[in-house]
Amino acid sequence: MKVIDLLSSAVEQNASDIFLVPGMPFSYKLGSRIVCQNEEKLFPAQMETLITELYELAGNRSMEKVREHGDDDFSFALPGVSRFRSSVFRQRGSLAAVIRVVTFDLPDYETLHIPQNIIDIAQLTKGFVLVTGPAGSGKSTTLACIIDKINHTRNAHVITLEDPIEYLHRHKKSVVTQREIVTDTDSYVSGLRAALRQAPDVILVGEMRDYETIQIAMTAAETGHLVISTLHTVGAANTIDRIIDNFPPNQQQQIRMQISMVMQAVVSQQLIPTVDGGVYPAFEIMFFNNAIRNMIRESKTHQIDSVIATGQSEGMVSMDTISTLHTVGAANTIDRIIDNFPPNQQQQIRMQISMVMQAVVSQQLIPTVDGGVYPAFEIMFFNNAIRNMIRESKTHQIDSVIATGQSEGMVSMDTSLLNLYKKGMITKESAVIYSSNGELMAKKIERQG
Numbered sequence: 357m358k359v360i361d362l363l364s365s366a367v368e369q370n371a372s373d374i375f376l377v378p379g380m381p382f383s384y385k386l387g388s389r390i391v392c393q394n395e396e397k398l399f400p401a402q403m404e405t406l407i408t409e410l411y412e413l414a415g416n417r418s419m420e421k422v423r424e425h426g427d428d429d430f431s432f433a434l435p436g437v438s439r440f441r442s443s444v445f446r447q448r449g450s451l452a453a454v455i456r457v458v459t460f461d462l463p464d465y466e467t468l469h470i471p472q473n474i475i476d477i478a479q480l481t482k483g484f485v486l487v488t489g490p491a492g493s494g495k496s497t498t499l500a501c502i503i504d505k506i507n508h509t510r511n512a513h514v515i516t517l518e519d520p521i522e523y524l525h526r527h528k529k530s531v532v533t534q535r536e537i538v539t540d541t542d543s544y545v546s547g548l549r550a551a552l553r554q555a556p557d558v559i560l561v562g563e564m565r566d567y568e569t570i571q572i573a574m575t576a577a578e579t580g581h582l583v584i585s586t587l588h589t590v591g592a593a594n595t596i597d598r599i600i601d602n603f604p605p606n607q608q609q610q611i612r613m614q615i616s617m618v619m620q621a622v623v624s625q626q627l628i629p630t631v632d633g634g635v636y637p638a639f640e641i642m643f644f645n646n647a648i649r650n651m652i653r654e655s656k657t658h659q660i661d662s663v664i665a666t667g668q669s670e671g672m673v674s675m676d677t678i679s680t681l682h683t684v685g686a687a688n689t690i691d692r693i694i695d696n697f698p699p700n701q702q703q704q705i706r707m708q709i710s711m712v713m714q715a716v717v718s719q720q721l722i723p724t725v726d727g728g729v730y731p732a733f734e735i736m737f738f739n740n741a742i743r744n745m746i747r748e749s750k751t752h753q754i755d756s757v758i759a760t761g762q763s764e765g766m767v768s769m770d771t772s773l774l775n776l777y778k779k780g781m782i783t784k785e786s787a788v789i790y791s792s793n794g795e796l797m798a799k800k801i802e803r804q805g
């Protein structure tokens with residue numbers, strides 16, 4: 357078994373990651389699941405051979421760093437196969453590796469479901485933008501899409517500092533200079549300082565690792581450059597707090613002032629497992645307006661979430677807005693949205709919902725008699741009666757309007773379930789379990805005979 361064969365097979369299976377860890381078979385991450393490729397466990401001696409082959413593929417890279425320090429990150433390409441980002445490390449005294457598959461072609465943001473208003477960040481000419489999220493959430497891919505957009509639409513000098521380089525950008529309308537930490541420059545700090553002398557228009561910093569990197573990046577943004585980087589945080593407001601907490605207490609007010617002046621946007625993302633075993637991105641998007649800038653200056657970052665939640669007209673989206681979609685029943689969805697806001701704002705939100713909302717579709721996957729699943733839908737289109745009920749805090753009456761609104765295209769969840777039962781697609785037990793009122797559903801089924 358050669359490491360080149362493992363890499364090629366991973367690409368053929370559309371794996372995102374390859375796991376080479378002693379004590380278990382080699383494994384691929386397919387969608388959201390880690391799948392062992394056989395039953396043969398890898399032993400330390402085999403791992404040593406595979407890791408050595410990996411370093412040979414990376415241009416006979418020296419193994420001195422991993423042997424002395426226990427970690428080494430690098431990237432390499434196999435012609436005609438793919439690019440790979442490798443993280444080699446010691447665990448329990450033996451070598452191991454996790455290898456990310458990176459395609460030669462730059463990703464298409466529409467295929468990856470990245471919203472257009474995130475890609476439009478490429479139109480900014482100055483300021484500081486952060487893309488945040490946990491490890492493996494797709495931050496590098498989002499950054500690559502933004503840089504690619506700049507490269508295709510602007511005449512600019514783009515400098516990237518990465519550890520390691522993942523996606524390769526060819527020169528289009530822009531000149532794109534890509535520098536890898538350790539290989540091309542000692543560190544993010546030294547690379548950033550040098551970048552300021554290289555006539556940059558856009559600087560991409562792979563990661564904000566310490567306060568010195570953050571400080572230089574913000575200085576670069578203050579002097580008229582667009583600086584884009586990442587942090588391992590979830591949530592836009594948490595990101596602001598994380599930046600400030602990197603600095604000593606006596607510098608934090610100054611940093612608040614700098615952030616409030618130079619920051620343009622924070623994008624926070626997570627990959628959510630889907631019902632078919634894949635993943636789908638969820639985004640929180642915060643564009644800086646006067647209200648947010650004032651909250652940062654006045655140490656009121658805890659209020660930022662409410663501004664994001666009501667900032668749809670400015671292109672903002674909160675992560676909680678995504679979670680409100682994970683409700684069953686149209687009326688429950690309205691209540692869930694309203695409950696996300698402080699009590700003193702809820703009547704205003706009721707008014708807004710009653711004016712702008714057009715429809716709510718609620719769906720569940722119901723087990724079928726043949727062992728599969730089939731979707732059941734509740735569909736609510738907003739009419740004057742529903743809008744009035746929301747304004748008057750009478751959402752508990754909405755279900756009755758949906759149940760009698762077939763002529764307007766509405767369908768209740770119970771009606772959908774009953775129809776599936778009548779067609780013989782689901783059992784009585786499933787219809788009762790997934791209905792909003794199990795006792796009433798049972799009676800309806802009994803009346804069917």
